[in-house]
Amino acid sequence: MRIKGFAILAAATLLLLLATGCWNRQELNELGIVVAMGIDRDGDRFRVSVQVVQPGEVAAKSGGQSLRSPVAMYEASGRTIFEALRKMTTVSPRKIYASHLRVVVIGEALARQGIGTALDFLQRDHQVRSDFYLMVAKETTASSILNVLTPMERIPANDLYASNATAEKAWAPIFGITLGKFVTDLGSDGKQPVITGIGLNGDAEEGSNTRNVERIRPAAELQFSGMAVFRKDKLVGWLNEEESKSYNFILGNVRSTLENQSCPNGGELALEIIRTKANVKGHVRRGEPQVEIRLRVEENVGEIQCRIDLNKTAVVDELERRSEDRLREAMSKTIRKMQTEYQLDIFGFGQAIHRADPAAWRRLKRDWDRNFADMQVKLDVKTVIDRVGTINQSFLSKLEE
Amino acid sequence: MWTFLGIAVLAGAITAGEMPSLRKRRAVKELILFILLLVAGCGLYIARQVYHATIPNPLDGIAAIFGPLGEWMSNSLGGKG
């Protein structure tokens, strides 16, 4: 009996040794929780900057006015991203913990040289998840972007993330690109990738100071600009607002946005787009690739700045027609620019051809840039104006009288 | 050092757990096999972990037999293996 008891005790002790968590225990106060990462070029190395949460400073309320910034930034250079991150322990008291990444910003200089090499780590590491947004810093470095404190969100990375997510639903030129999306497009022969651009307005020096958010109007602000266009993994150009808008329309990314239009009699009015549905269909006719884009837009009248008689259906029909023309023109202009100036299929027309006719695609994809540049694109836009807001006739029509 | 201790305690615990019932039932065959397997298991484990001996990998043997066929199958049926 005693032996049995002893055996049980021994076994229990042994089992403790099998407590497998020992090697991977993470104490919360040893983690440097990274919320944003910036990658720039530094000679032939990567310069990685991380925005780390300072836990005590993020929880507001207690303690009154805190004198520290809610986040800290660390930078290090290395030949690989991994090396740079580990090297940060020379300045940071905690080890980098990347599971809460919200945003990865890539400096424009690095983007132009090619970002493929920087991205392997983000896919391979087990801590890094796939739900963060990628961004390219426009005309600046990634570390400058990360260096700005933001008013509404204590943690700037959250600000960037939320801003991207919100803008994607409310402003056509912006769409959030996740790492997964970028890598998939990179690997696909039928589409070149794009990434959202982020820029810094104002005084960068002031931006990193808490004074930046102590005033009503911050001295430095982060603002999204249009989409950056890539050939494979190298940045080759930027789309302006109009072009980014067309891009997102074609891809069906637009959830809601607004569209300015000119009134028949001069003046402007604004239409609020509430739903879009886009369909890209590929055909191969006589060996030539063709694509037909069908776009359906539902919108309401949002703001009227001219004299227009909303009681007449003919007027609304006219507005619809003008809207269709406008969209069609903008889209075909953007497509033509990508065809002639860049010869870059960012819209995924190649993928559409692949879906439609795999055999022909195998032939066409070898020289797809050329084939894309020459291909015919048909646009079919249909706009429907549903409602006009809470008032019908604008009081402006009474003003002149 | 620790591995030795660990294995010793483990073997001891297992034996202590099983011995009584084996003795009671006078299961000679089982006892022999038990000791055999235990010694083999602990011995090999220590050989590998402490002395870094190379334990022959049965999968290599299996690969020797089925390898060529397997390679051919993999190549003709989709390749990227």
Next chain:
Amino acid sequence: MGNDGKISARQFLVLLFLYTIGTTILVIPSGLATVARQDAWIGALAGVLIGLGVAALYRTLWGKYPNLSFAGICERVLGKVVGKAVTLAFVFYAFIGSTTVLYYVGNFFTTQIMPETPIQFINGLFAVIVVMGVRMGAEALARSAEIILPWFIGLFFVLILSLSPDLKIEQFQPVMEARPNEIIGAALSFAGTASLPLVFLFMLFPRVQMADQARKGMLIVHVAGGLCVFLVTLFSIGVLGADVTSRNMFPSYELAKKINIGNFFQRIEVIMAGLWFVSTYYKTSLYFYGFATGVAEMLNLKDYKSLTWPMGILMVLYSLVVYPNVVYMQHWDATVYIPYILVMGAVVPLLLLTAGIIRSGLPDGRE
């Protein structure tokens, strides 16, 4: 025969279901996507079909010798000497099976969750539970499976339901771009992990009460398990895309990472990993069970239970030896494994069945 209790037909079917899903759900979608790209789901369906045939074969063989284990059947049909030799091979296969599956478990943990932990400790801890389960006998294993099943199905439903809105039909197009030989390759690898290992359940068969009922439900349950894996493959392609699926080592885990309902129900992928935990546990346990009982029967031992702990040590040790690294694993699984498992999973049972028919007529007594 066995003094480890009887299991009911229903319990058997639950075990069968979990065993089918086993490691398949963890490792197969990636391989399928590498071979068949966006048509991986078609490969999976074809694999399920193959599984149907395989399960039917086992069912027939079982029905012919309802009270015999695999060792018993070998001896009856092939005579003492040849029978013992084939049983030896069977036992060897079962052992290798348990070690490889144990490695998968450790590999998953050290890749995705705890990279710094030495793999022998994860394998060791897992093996302790496996040995405990097998030692307590088929009855205990089956009962625990019955209890766990609702949780498993519940979590599985959460996975499927929360990801349904993220399916994108373009990820599947163009359909049927994969060539037939690629589909066959995918189907074979699917069946090789989900269906052919069922042969090791032959050690379990004699323990099953009301075996006719068990046999009746066998095909459907096996197909159901296969369909679960098919669903995961389908969703991997539809949500992640063929490219990401084939590049990732554990696409189903990557899939679980994407669950996000209202920005609240998110980051729960480790809970989903519990799913794989359960299915691989039963696979390992049943492999080990086949090994232990097989050895016991081969050497005419009275019971297998006393040997389980030492065998467990050997299992853990060999789980470290068998795949020196992940690259070896991927290569071996894609090449050597298929013909290897085909021998024990298809050729031998067919042999046994035909030899048995020649000897003593068809299962229902016809000559």
